[in-house]
Amino acid sequence: MVKSIPTRTVWMCALSGALLLTASCSSSGDDAAAATPDVAVSSCGALDPALEWYGDNRQRLDRMIAEKGTCGVDGDVADGAPLALFDWDNTVVKNDIGSATAYWMIKNDKILQPEGADWATTSRFLTPDAVAALGAACGAEMAPGSPLPTGSDLDCADEMVAVLDDETTSGKPAFAGYDHRRTKPAYAWAAALMGGHSVDEVTEYARAARAENLAAPEGAAQTVGTTEVDGYVRYYPQIVDLVKVLRTNGFDVRIISASAEPVVRVWSEELGLAPERAMGVRPVVENGVLTRHLVGCGGVADGDDSVIPYIDGKRCQVNEVVFGVSGPAAFDQLPADRRQVFAAGDSVTDVTFLGDATGARLVINRNNAELMCNAYDNSDDRWLVNPMFLDPKNRAEEPYPCSTKAYTAADGGKGAVHRVDGSVIGDQVDSVY
Template sequence: MISRAARTILAGTFAGVLLLTASCSSGADDAAEPETADAAECASLDPDLVWYGDIRGRLDRMIAEYGECGDPGDVDEGAPLALFDWDNTVVKNDIGSATAYWMLRNDKILQPRDRDWTTTSRFLTPEAAAALSAACGTEVAPGAPLPTSSDVNCADEIVAVMDEETRSGLPAFAGYDHRRTKASYAWVVQLSAGRSMDEVEEFAIAAREESLAAPEGSTQVVGSTVVDGYVRYYPQIEDLVKTLHANGFDVRIISASAEPVVRVWARELGLPPERAMGVRPVVSEGILTGGLVGCGGVADGEDTVIPYVEGKRCQVNEVVYGIGGPAAFDPLPADRRHVFAAGDSVTDVTFLADATGERLVINRNNPELMCHAYDNSDGKWLITPMFLDPNERAEEPYPCASTAFTEPDGRAGPVVRADGTEIADQRDAVY
């Protein structure tokens, strides 16, 4: 594969030879044609879009180094791979939450099997299950829609549990591996149990239309809870995806939102369904069961792994590279890994670190991720404020040396580099 940089050098050399020849003839105008055609074919990032610091230049150099002018590539055919998280990386706000809020306001969530909320997640605490039962009642038959558009108590309790606590402040989930799943994220997907894939896609389309039409910065009320009311694509990321495609990259999404929802939103970027990965619901006879597709040797339906932290690496290795069993949790050799990655939170830290070229971090003040990004031990981490409504500077240093890392059991600990050395506390400088 000839990189864009190599093509540029060759084009310049060829043009120089032609110009030298042209000095002895009358064909000087023809000499510029190869270089002009090559420059037009090889896209670079839009200079009219604002990037922080030297990030645009760094990304353009990476694209020139690894890319090849032409159509979107395929990693199976040797194309460089670029991976993006979705929520708050490609877009502002969360499309999984937006879809769930739309479902709540339109009575699309169904009464659980046996009217028992513990059937919706193995990690739901007894206290959360009891709170949901008390708020949503048992009058509605299993599989029938809950009247969450009018039942404020039921809607409020579901929204609270989505945020990991009951309305009374009790933990909603427990007992899961915090490096391989986030039970609340999984639960948002599991709330679609009993629906067909076509229905979930229809809900996502409706929520997308509503979220894009809502004024920038707006909120909405679900039950009596005020939540985000809009979503926006980041123009800089749209342009980056377009430019990567034009330079032969294989661009894919790896998200902790529901895969059918991500695929609806990814169409805007020209990504076919198989290029958009997310939490994969188990489907039986066309209906979502509430179970989730496993990874890394975990059986389907066990619900212990989603694309979250190490689970993102697992799904990329399994789906993109065909690595099965527990080996999917291990990093591939550098020459087989993705060149570029972009993310914004702890859910992205593992697949970001796996990227062999540049790593773009949208600063949302997530301690563990920002510890790695600011430590920048290999010089490949690029930090940008959010492109829309950026966070203010974190007032205190990120506690990298003490509590910024989340252990599998949920305990806090120090953040370490790949070589096992601890990262010192880091101050927030890009905001």
């Protein structure tokens, strides 16, 4: 259920290069959001009032943009421009472009036999059960580097799809032994499946997957092997508009995603972003060909494969790539004047870089406990919660267990979610849906 506040009366007047928007707002129901009678709107561009946002989120974003931005296009943090960071999957678009590309490659026989037909070479975090299951399903008949016939070999395709979802087809864990706040091995494995292909080939596959998923009907599913998975992707018009307005107001807009960087760069073209402004999981490239290994971060060597842009790994990559911080210090929070002004995300993978934002933090509600604990606690009044713009989640039936088990520790254990000052966040009721 998505509720909005209709604008009944609007007056505008010029004020110091901005517009002052005064609106009388009302809404029905017990969950009506508070009205925002005085909202500064930038004279060089504001969010489209015809696009529906929850409550007063659009007005609050307009205020932040007017306060922090300056008329101009494609600012650069190196020149003092405010930084805006977006997660990609289920934040800018509905569904997951990394998965969509992996599924396309599986259906079209683009996955190459690993070295020695040994799946352990594709990720050091694969469990022995997963290595054995992939080996048994996919066989050793094809020479290393040759395409596996996953479009017709349904057992091999099914095992790959299962491992991409963190388990084998028999339900055993697919990955183990990793830092749960620095990587998600299944996401990294989606990038590793591209190993052996050139950057140009992977770009071609990403474009083909993009075309297929945008052309599919909204809500469509597809069958990969014998497994039914999501079969469509859609850009959220509200987020596309937000990116456009931020750029018009001189923000340096960048993507930080846990999907493979070559794939993110293809999809971000729609937003007018240059390739270097789209960050993701970074495969090591040798002589123009993607390897099965990843670029390191925060003093972690290339090929160690233990850090991707996931939770604390997202902060690391932003600090390293955008702000030039090297070594272990890239995992540390920078001073406020060297951090992003705005951030948007939807899941636990985004909680650290969202918390680093100094101006506003937009959360797309997908019922992720740790993220929603922080967002609903809203201890510094910078968190904005919005239902998914397409096919929103139902309200979480029970309060998020913030005080006991919503936080995921590095070893995978569960615990309480803490504020910056160390105090424990109380359990939170899902109220924006």
